[in-house]
Amino acid sequence: MKREKPEPLIEARGLWKNFGGKQVHKGIDLTIHKGEVLTLMGGSGSGKSVLLRCLIGLERPDKGEIWFRGQDITKLDEEALTDVRKQIAYVFQYGALFDSLTIEDNLSYPLREHTQLTDKEMTKKVKHALGQVGLDGNQLLFPSDLSGGMQRRVGVARSIILGPEVILYDEPTTGLDPYNTKQILKIILDLQKQGATSVLVTHDMSSIFAVTDRVAFLKDGKIRAEGTADEIRKSDDPDLHAFIHGETM
């Protein structure tokens, strides 16, 4: 979705994060605009997942601020963060479904935790969320009955069931075949059309350029470059060039 006037939704300012002496983030500044798909790209271990986790308060930066809806997420207690996590969803890399629960129960789980809906209302919500990922009708199956790609889509359905405003996808297509990769990208775009804002971490360049409004390149603990997919592609930053080139070969 191209917007004339980008409206900041999440603003990360001066994030620093250190793990056991390893400085992962060294002053990250990043703005996520309402309604966009922003791709975060960077080498393995560059701190992409840590950054996503900071955005929902699963990780706290050592220094810096993350502003979302008038609040600095980094300062919130667990109770307030629970509320933030209803509005910002995290799609785990491997779907992270409960193997012993049916698809229906996997999807009802967040509803039971966070809402007062009746069983009938939950059934309806589950049906709707599964429909969004093209998997309505599989409610009574178990995760092991589904292919890896379908499990990943169920994982997305579970993440969006509370109707979040922002969805963070951590390598949602890694390891998937082209068909399921396409399905996931279509889901990302469909949800964007319905108003969602998305942050996508991926190594797959063709995915990036297929669905992204903007790209941010994480390198040496900072956002080294930021721009539209086209600007990023044409960038003369040697590290960025090497990264893009290396990944598409």
Ligand SMILES: Nc1ncnc2c1ncn2[C@@H]1O[C@H](COP(=O)(O)OP(=O)(O)O)[C@@H](O)[C@H]1O
């Ligand atoms: N909980 C943790 N404890 C210690 N080190 C961590 C932790 N989480 C991440 N790291 C380290 O931080 C760095 C960045 O990790 P990560 O964000 O997962 O990278 P990626 O860009 O591949 O997603 C890595 O060196 C990783 O080992």
Ligand SMILES: [Mg+2]
């Ligand atoms: Mg990661």
